[in-house]
Amino acid sequence: MSSLPKYQEIYRRFRQAIDQGQLRPGERVPSVRSLAQELKVARGTVETAYQLLVSEGFFLARGQAGTVVAEALPQRSIKSLPVEPEPVAPASAPRLLQLGLPALDSFPRKLWARLVTRQVRRVDVNSLAMGDVRGARSLRVAIAQYLALYRGVECSPEQVFVCAGYSACLALVCDALQMAGQPCWFEDPGYLHARQLLLHLGVQLVPVPVDHDGLDVEEGVRRAPGARLAIVTPAHQSPLGVALGTARRHRLLDWAQAHGGWVVEDDYDSEFRYKGQPLAALKSQDTADRVIYSGSFSKMLFPGLRLGYLVVPRALLPAFEASAGVLQNRSAELLQATTADFLDQGHFTRHLKKMRQLYTARRGFLVEALASHCGALLQVDEQSGGINLLARLRVDVCDQAVAAAAARAGLGIQAVSGWSIEPGGQQGLLMGFTNLATRQQAVQAALVLREVIDGAL
Structure with missing residues (x-):
């Protein structure tokens, strides 16, 4: 003092x-x-x-x-005490080709702000309380109605658990199923952040290879037939973008029923399919009720929302309710109520329709730019959906070396091999296209990437 x-x-x-x-x-x-x-x-x-x-x-x-x-202040100041300079906050704008982001520039911000304002005006004593550990009932009802209509998933609001993003959903699954030290099938390559979280929670991951037909179920059975859990992305595998074939879907469900295992279906971006209709959810084919369905609004709307949800089999409801009460991985009631309005009033489905059209165009920008300026270096995989592209390297260079150099050049691409558990994994570059607002931006990104790859050779 x-x-x-x-x-x-x-x-x-x-x-x-x-x-x-x-x-x-x-x-x-x-x-x-x-x-x-x-x-x-x-x-x-x-x-x-x-x-x-x-x-x-x-x-x-x-x-x-x-x-x-005072409005008119005297023009004199006192000697200031030393003040530590504030650290410069990192830029919040997405980097070129950054993965996993929706088109932030096209989100209906004014509409969202209006819905938030309406919810604020409705605040009463009850809305200030903690609320149900499963999440706001209005949102759980809206989710159940949406899933029944658009994903063929029949469930009651009581089976829906709202969490603060996909990570919180996984944490709830692991706690309710007591997964610490238990074997779990995991796609290889598979979603990097999920893998890191599961390892942190003490789950024993069993890497199961992925090929052109999705998760190799027979290999999973060979490696760990008694696994307690399997985590899959059947509609659009992360990161390879392939769909789980019909025969393998049935085999996976048969395995879960026969061995008492559970399956987490991460249906993270199935709505973004550019050829034909979205694939049916695995949960819609789950007659034995062994699938825990997981969805997220972060990639549909905006990541700052941090809002995910689970549809839990009825046999697991007591365990999930107990774990939800302990973990308290809630999302803010205000955001839940606003999202419920966004769904109920039809804004969500209209937004998805608009984004499909927009992403089709922006994906085309990047594919064309890569073909024109990186055609000798990269081959883009054929994918019918998703918000990312996978490009295979035509030249003898390590994908992780390219990704590291690209990061220094301001690009947000990632190396496929970094998403693999076992050594000798597939090589390639993952890149997002959703925030490429113009053809010129795509060309700029392709030119930078070409220079990065040439420098790595």
Whole structure:
């Protein structure tokens, strides 16, 4: 603390706040009584500091209306105390070709803000409480209705658990099924962040190869027939983009029923399919109720929403309710209620339709740019859906070396081999296209990537 008298400390704090722009002209300052209580000093101490600031023209006393910063401030300042420079925050704008992001520039922000405002105006005592551990009922009802209509998943709102993103969904699954130390089939290559989280939670991952027909179920049975859990992305495998074939879907469900295993279906971006209709959810074929369906609004709407959900088999409801009560992996009630309105009023399905059209165009921008400027270096895999592209290297260079150099050049691409568990995994470059607003941006990204690959040879 300073050796100055208390009233001078208060005086200096206000002067520095005014000089540094933290207090602006016309802004109201705390009352003498409230500030004295806050600082635990006598009212007379604060009154003396305020009187000094009024006399010098920095404050304007308005009687019962309170005290405010004067509109016309004197042109003089006091010697500032040393102030540590604030660290520069990292840029929030997506990098070129960054993975896993929806088109942030095309999200209906004004509509969303209007829906949020309406929810704020509806706030009552009940809405301020913690709420149901499964999530806001209005959102769980909206999710159940959407899934029945668009994904063929029949469930009741009581089976829906809303969590703070996909990571929280996985954490809830692992806790409810007591997965620490238990074997779990995991696609190889597979979703990197999920793998990192599962290992952190102590799950024993069993890598199961993925080929052109998706997860090799027979190989999973050979490696760990008694696995307690299998985590799959059947509609659009992450990261290879292939779909789980019909025969393998049936074999996976048969395995789960015969061995008492459970299957987590991560249906993360199935709505974004550009050829034909979206594939049926694995859960819609689950007659034995062994599939835990997982969905997320983060890739449909915006990642800052941090809103995911599970559809839990009825036999597991008591265990999931108990774990949800312990983990408390909730999303904010305000965001849940707003998302429920977004679904109920038809905005969600309209937004998805608009994004399919937009992503078709933006995907085309990138495919054309890569063919024109990187055709000798890369071959783009044929994919019928998703929000990422996979490009295979035509030249003898390590994909991780390319990805590291690309990151230094400002690109957000990732190496496929980094998503593999077993050594000697597939090589390739993963890149997003959703935030390429123009053909010129795609060309710019392709030119940078070409220079990066040439430099790595």
